[in-house]
Amino acid sequence: MTRLVLLSGWGVDAGIWRPLADHWPGDVTVTAPDWPGYGARAPLAAPGSLAGLAEAMAVDLSADAVWIGWSLGGLLAGALLARLPPPRALILLGIGTRFCDPEGVTRAELTAFRRAFARDPAATRRHFLRWQLGGEPDPRASHRRLLDLVDDVDPATLAAGLDQLAALDVSRVLADAPCPVRRLAGRHDPLLPPAAIASADRVLDHAGHCPMLSRPAALAEALAAMTGDMRAARSAPAEEAPA
Numbered sequence: 022m023t024r025l026v027l028l029s030g031w032g033v034d035a036g037i038w039r040p041l042a043d044h045w046p047g048d049v050t051v052t053a054p055d056w057p058g059y060g061a062r063a064p065l066a067a068p069g070s071l072a073g074l075a076e077a078m079a080v081d082l083s084a085d086a087v088w089i090g091w092s093l094g095g096l097l098a099g100a101l102l103a104r105l106p107p108p109r110a111l112i113l114l115g116i117g118t119r120f121c122d123p124e125g126v127t128r129a130e131l132t133a134f135r136r137a138f139a140r141d142p143a144a145t146r147r148h149f150l151r152w153q154l155g156g157e158p159d160p161r162a163s164h165r166r167l168l169d170l171v172d173d174v175d176p177a178t179l180a181a182g183l184d185q186l187a188a189l190d191v192s193r194v195l196a197d198a199p200c201p202v203r204r205l206a207g208r209h210d211p212l213l214p215p216a217a218i219a220s221a222d223r224v225l226d227h228a229g230h231c232p233m234l235s236r237p238a239a240l241a242e243a244l245a246a247m248t249g250d251m252r253a254a255r256s257a258p259a260e261e262a263p264a
Contacts, residue, residue, distance in 0.1 A: 027091070084106035093182055
């Protein structure tokens with residue numbers, strides 16, 4: 022049995038994972054906990070504290086599971102590898118080792134977005150929810166589906182998340198990661214630089230940043246296949262060892 026923990030990204034609670042519910046293989050069990058400040062979960066007193074986040078998520082982020090972190094959720098999962106018992110594996114979906122890149126979302130663009138958020142948090146989040154869907158086959162349908170799935174988010178948590186998008190770089194952590202790390206990207210993800218898409222371990226065709234909305238069956242299949250491949254790779258040395 023494979024256990025997966027699905028972790029959502031900036032501005033979007035765990036409801037975004039619901040379209041995958043009917044597409045998991047029978048040997049996969051899934052949980053999708055909200056981050057503090059998302060959904061019905063109370064925010065942290067200090068929303069930007071990684072130590073506080075690790076303490077709050079310790080029960081949800083089991084070491085006997087594969088963590089799947091989407092977008093900011095992937096950066097946070099990578100950062101928490103140094104603060105929690107490591108999982109069986111980590112899959113980064115729609116994210117590299119950092120958010121800003123000269124060929125993707127530039128630091129200047131993120132700075133402008135943060136200024137807009139400070140002026141009008143609700144309108145800026147609504148803009149982002151639409152913008153991130155630009156690479157999906159039918160952005161309007163994906164947007165309608167997204168709005169049916171997600172709830173409001175604590176504004177202070179959103180502001181702290183933007184700070185984390187600007188500051189987090191998990192390249193050093195992942196270079197010496199205590200577990201296997203793999204990357205999955207949508208072929209037309211508008212938030213990723215082309216090089217990050219090309220270098221991903223698996224690329225999902227006809228999808229952008231939010232394949233859980235546009236291609237849920239294909240995403241579930243890809244995630245299950247990737248975890249299966251890693252499980253097989255872990256067991257192979259033991260099976261090949263001499264008696």
